[in-house]
Amino acid sequence: MIHRFSFPTLIHFGPGARGLLPAHLKAAGVKRPLIVTDRGVAALPLTAELSEGLKAAGLAPAIFSGVWGNPMAGQVTAGVAAFKAHGADAVVGLGGGAALDVAKVVALMSGHEGTVLEYAWDHPQVRAVTRPLPYLAALPTTSGTGSEVGRSAVISDDATHVKKVIFSPALLAKAVFADPELTLDLPPKITAATGMDALTHNVESYLSPAYHPLCDGIAVEGARIAARSLPVAFRNGRDLAARSDMMMSSMMGAIAFQKDLGAVHSCAHALSAVCDLHHGLANGVMIDHVMRFNADAAPEKFAELARVCGAGATADDFIRWLGRLKEQLEIPARLDALGVKRDQVDALADIATADSCHKTNPKPCVRADFVRLFSEAI
Numbered sequence: 305m306i307h308r309f310s311f312p313t314l315i316h317f318g319p320g321a322r323g324l325l326p327a328h329l330k331a332a333g334v335k336r337p338l339i340v341t342d343r344g345v346a347a348l349p350l351t352a353e354l355s356e357g358l359k360a361a362g363l364a365p366a367i368f369s370g371v372w373g374n375p376m377a378g379q380v381t382a383g384v385a386a387f388k389a390h391g392a393d394a395v396v397g398l399g400g401g402a403a404l405d406v407a408k409v410v411a412l413m414s415g416h417e418g419t420v421l422e423y424a425w426d427h428p429q430v431r432a433v434t435r436p437l438p439y440l441a442a443l444p445t446t447s448g449t450g451s452e453v454g455r456s457a458v459i460s461d462d463a464t465h466v467k468k469v470i471f472s473p474a475l476l477a478k479a480v481f482a483d484p485e486l487t488l489d490l491p492p493k494i495t496a497a498t499g500m501d502a503l504t505h506n507v508e509s510y511l512s513p514a515y516h517p518l519c520d521g522i523a524v525e526g527a528r529i530a531a532r533s534l535p536v537a538f539r540n541g542r543d544l545a546a547r548s549d550m551m552m553s554s555m556m557g558a559i560a561f562q563k564d565l566g567a568v569h570s571c572a573h574a575l576s577a578v579c580d581l582h583h584g585l586a587n588g589v590m591i592d593h594v595m596r597f598n599a600d601a602a603p604e605k606f607a608e609l610a611r612v613c614g615a616g617a618t619a620d621d622f623i624r625w626l627g628r629l630k631e632q633l634e635i636p637a638r639l640d641a642l643g644v645k646r647d648q649v650d651a652l653a654d655i656a657t658a659d660s661c662h663k664t665n666p667k668p669c670v671r672a673d674f675v676r677l678f679s680e681a682i
Contacts, residue, residue, distance in 0.1 A: 312453045312454075312455065312476050312477075312559065313453055313476050313477055313478065313479070313480060314478065314479045314480065315453065315479075315480045315482055315555070316328075316479065316480065316481045316482065317480075317482045317551075317552070318482075318483070318484070318548070319483060319484060319485045319544060319548070320483060320485065321481045321482060321483040322350075322354065322443055322481050322483040322485075322486065323357070324481060325354070325357070325358070325396070325441060325443065325481050326357045326358050326360065326361035326363065327361060328441070328479055328481075329358070329361070329363060329394060329396075329439070329441065330361050330362065330363065332394075332439055332478070333439075334363065334393055334394040334439050335363060335364060335393055336363070336364045336365070336366070336390060336391055336392050336393050336394070337358060337363060337365050337366075337392060337393070337394040337395065337396050337439075337441075338365070338366050338367075338368055338383075338386060338387050338390055338392040338394070338395050338396070338410070339351070339354065339355065339365055339366070339367045339368065339396045339398055340368050340371065340383055340395055340396065340397050340398065340399075340403060340406055340407035340410055341367065341368070341369050341371065341397075341398040341399045341403050342369065342371040342372055342399045342400070342402060342403045343369055343370075343371070343372050344372075345369075345398060345399045345400075345403065345445055346367060346369035350445075350486060351367065351369075351398065354396075354398065354443075355367060365396075366386065366390040366392065368382070368383050368386040368387070368410075370382045370383060370386070371383075371399065371402050371403045371406045372402075373402070373580070374402060374460050374465070374467070374576055374580075374583070375401075375402040375403075375405045375406045375409075375457070375458065375459050375460060376459065376460050376461075376462050377419070377420040377421055377459055377460065377461060377462050378462045379406050380406055380409045380410055380413060380420045380459060381413075381420065383406055383407075383409075383410035384410055384413045384414050387410055387414045387438075388414065392414075392438070393438055393439065394438050394439035394440070394441070395407050395408075395410055395411040395414075395438055395439070395440050395441075396440075396441045396442075396443065397440070397441070397442045397443065397451075397452070397477070398443045398445065399443075399444075399445050399446075400444070400445055400446035400448065400449065400498065401446065401448060401449025401450075401451045401458075401498075401501075401583070403445075404442055404444065404449070404451035404452055405449075405451050405457035405458055405459060406457075406459075407440070407442070408440065408451070408457045408470075408475045408477075409423075409457045409459055409470060409475075411437045411438050411440045411475075412433065412437055412470070412472075412474070412475065414437075414438060415435045415436075415437065415438070416431070416433065416434070416435060417431075418431050420459060420470075421459065421461060421468050423470045423472075424459070424468035424469060424470050425469055425470070425471045426468070426469075426660065427468075433472045433474045436474075437474050437475070439478055440475075440476075440477045440478055441477055441478060441479050441480070441481065442477040442479075442480045442481070443480075443481045443482075443483065443486065444480075444482060444486070444487075444551065444554070445486045445487060445490075446487060446490060446494065446498045446554075447484075447487055447495075447498055447499060447502055447537075447547070447550035447551045447553065447554040448497070448498025448499065448500075448501035448502050448554055448584045449498075449501060449502075449505075449554070449558065449583075449584075450502065450505065450554040450555045450556070450557050450558020450559070451558065452477060452480045452482065452555065452558075453476075453477070453480060453555050453558050453559055454475070454476075454558045455471060455472065455473050455475050455476050455562070456469050456470060456471040456472075456475065457469070457470045457475055458470075460576075460577070464577070465576070465577045465578075465580070466573075466577050466655065467573045467576060467577065467659075469660070480555075482551050482552075482555060484544060484547040484548040484550075484551045485544070485547075487547045487550070487551060488541060488542055488544065488547060489541065490541060491541075492538050492541065492634075493634070495534075495537050495538050495541060495550075496534075496538050496585075496588065496633035496634060496635055497582050497584035497585040497588060497635070498554070498584045499530060499534040499537065499538070499550055499553075499584070499633070500534075500584050500585070500587055500588030500591065500630075500633065500635060501554075501557075501583060501584030501587050501588075502526070502530055502534075502550065502553045502554040502557045503527060503530040503531070503534065503553070503557070503591075504557075504568050504569070504572075504584075504587040504588075504591050505523075505526075505554075505557025505558060505560065505561045505565070506522075506523045506524075506526035506527040506530065506553065506556060506557040506560055507523070507527055507568075507591070507595075507609060508561070508565040508566040508568055508569060508661075508665075509523040509557065509560035509561045509563045509564070509565065510523035510524055510527065510560070510605060510608075510609065511566060511598065511602055511605055511606075511609075511665075511666045512563050512564045512565065512566060512664040512665075512666065513602075513664065513666055514563045514564050514664055516562070516563040519559070519560040519561075519562060519563040520560075520563070522556045522559055522560045523556070523557070523560035523563075524608060524609070524612055525556065525612075526552075526553045526556030526557050526560060527553075527609060527612055527613060528612040528613065529549045529550075529552060529553040529556070530549075530550065530553040530557075531612070531613035531614060531615075531629075532549065532614075533545075533546040533549035533550055533553070534546075534550060534553075534629070534633070535629070535632050535633070537549075537550050538632070538633050563664075564661070564663070564664035565661040565664065566594070566598070566661060566662060566664060566665035566666065567594045567597070567598070567656075567661070567662040567665040567667075567669045567673075567674075567677070568587055568590050568591050568594045568595075569587065569659070569661035569662075570656040570657075570659035570660075570661045570662040570665075570669070570674070571586065571590040571594060571652075571656050571674070571677060571678070572586035572587045572590060573655065573656070573659045573661070574651075574652040574653075574654075574655035574656040574659065574674075575589075575590070575639070575644070575652065577655050578648055578651050578652050578655065579642070579643070579644050579648065579652075581642060581644075585635065585642070588630060588633070588635040589630075589635060589636055589637075589638070589639055589642065589681065590639075590677070590681060591626055592623050592626040592627050592630065593677055593680060593681045594665075594677060595619070595622065595623050595626060596623050597667065597669070597673065597677060598665065598666050598667050599619035599620070599623065600619075600667075601666040601667035602666040603618075603619055605666075606618065606619035606622050607619070607622075609622050610622035610625070613625055638681055638682060639678070639681045639682045640682045644678075644682055645682075646679070646682055649675055649678045649679055649682070650675070652674070652678045653671050653674040653675045653678060654671070656674040656678075657670070657671040657674055
């Protein structure tokens with residue numbers, strides 16, 4: 305059997321990397337970039353600093369800050385309108401996973417017909433990406449999704465809130481400026497939730513039965529780095545070494561999950577749709593519950609995860625370590641602490657079953673399994 309591998313993109317990594325953006329865009333021939341960001345990041349000094357740096361380099365930037373909460377199709381539509389109104393020739397994604405996903409799809413839809421969700425991979429008449437995208441650069445301000453190095457974007461339907469995945473290598477940023485200084489002021493709760501997202505990506509990618517040894521190596525090391533540094537970043541958000549580690553682990557998880565994910569993500573997608581939970585927080589609550597379900601399906605891999613995370617030598621050791629980590633990060637052990645009700649289990653199970661991520665769970669997961677997982681987690 306022939307396997308096809310494809311790895312991403314130019315990455316500038318380290319404190320101060322954001323300062324390289326203006327000269328890089330100018331060298332690429334960009335003149336009128338649109339900065340796509342969220343409401344919170346737009347209000348921070350770093351956004352004004354970035355815009356002024358672009359102006360000083362002779363560029364004419366504009367800012368679209370219409371992203372909030374989970375990324376929605378309507379936000380993309382508004383971003384495309386801003387792109388066209390500015391006469392933009394490039395997109396700069398600045399923010400967490402939502403802003404970066406919206407930025408990627410704004411770049412896509414700025415030159416493609418139809419509606420946003422017609423490009424989702426599971427649309428019955430999915431549209432193809434047929435034209436080159438405008439120049440796309442990415443600057444992450446959280447360490448969770450790793451969207452800056454991803455070739456997909458997760459966009460929710462405005463009416464149903466169901467998440468849809470738009471996938472194409474064309475969505476890869478041309479250049480990433482991964483500057484851990486941009487994460488120094490993240491609140492502990494956001495550090496915890498996004499960090500658990502990064503850890504979950506690495507863990508689920510490694511456990512996926514798909515064949516991709518390159519991703520396996522990246523995922524194991526990404527998990528090791530997160531295990532070492534996530535508690536430190538949570539306790540001391542100004543620890544630049546820990547912040548750097550978490551930004552790297554986040555990117556490694558996103559690179560690794562081209563191998564695909566598992567049932568934790570199917571649960572998290574359902575919780576976001578039904579209960580509007582933050583994606584990383586949902587992963588953080590569900591990971592040990594799903595890992596307990598998976599434990600007998602991949603004992604050797606679980607033993608390796610336990611070893612690299614300093615948890616012990618068995619699946620049970622790894623699962624117990626996840627519980628202790630959640631306590632350290634003040635992530636609830638169960639969903640009822642976040643207001644999830646038992647009468648929502650059927651709706652959650654329906655969405656999780658329809659979600660594609662569990663197709664590469666190490667253990668088959670049918671609707672009855674999701675009912676049990678959600679019920680036990682409440």
